[in-house]
Amino acid sequence: AAGVIQSPRHLIKEKRETATLKCYPIPRHDTVYWYQQGPGQDPQFLISFYEKMQSDKGSIPDRFSAQQFSDYHSELNMSSLELGDSALYFCASSLGQGNSPLHFGNGTRLTVT
C-alpha cells in the first residue's frame, strides 16, 4: 500500500540558510500534519492542513511556513535556519477530520551546521 512520501530524506544546511521539505500524502488523504522530533524526544506538532487550508497550528516558529497544494501535497518552508532546528521532520496524513489514525512518512533529517 502506498505510504506517505517525504523528500529529501536528508538535508544539510548552514545557519541562516533556507530549506524546503516536501510531503506527499497517502492517495485520497486530504489532511496533512507536520511534526518535529528532536533527538530522544517525542514528536511535536507544528501545523496541519485540511483541504488546502490551515486547520491547526502548534509550536511552529514564525520563521517556518507551510502550505498544502491542490494535489494535496504539502511543503514546509524554513528560513533563517538555526542550529536548534536540527531535527527529524515528519509529515503525516489522514482522511478527513475526526478520529482516524495519522499515517507518518519516514521523515526528513535536517542538520544545520
Place this chain on the structure above:
Amino acid sequence: GESVGLHLPTLSVQEGDNSIINCAYSNSASDYFIWYKQESGKGPQFIIDIRSNMDKRQGQRVTVLLNKTVKHLSLQIAATQPGDSAVYFCAENRSTGFQKLVFGTGTRLLVSP
C-alpha cells in the same frame, strides 16, 4: 500543564514474554488514543487505537486497555519478538474535529533472543 507521559523509559524482556507498556494522560477531555511504534530511522508506525467509549481493544498480538477513571493507557504485546524492539509512543487526541495528536515520552522496548 497537561501532558501525556510514560512511566518507564526502557523495558527489557525476553523473547516470548508478554510486554506491557504504560502511559498516563492528564486531559479528561481526550477521546481518542493511539499507540505508535518507531524504529530507528523511521517514522511512527500506527499499531492500534482506541476511543474513549471503549476500555479494551485487541489487535494481532496487541491489546490496548484504557482506564478513564485514572487516565491510564496500556499496550500489551503478547509473545514479544525481537522485531518488536523499538520505541513506543502513546498519543492523545485533544482536538475536536481535526486531530492534533499530542505524543507522550516514548518507551524503548528491548527484546532479547
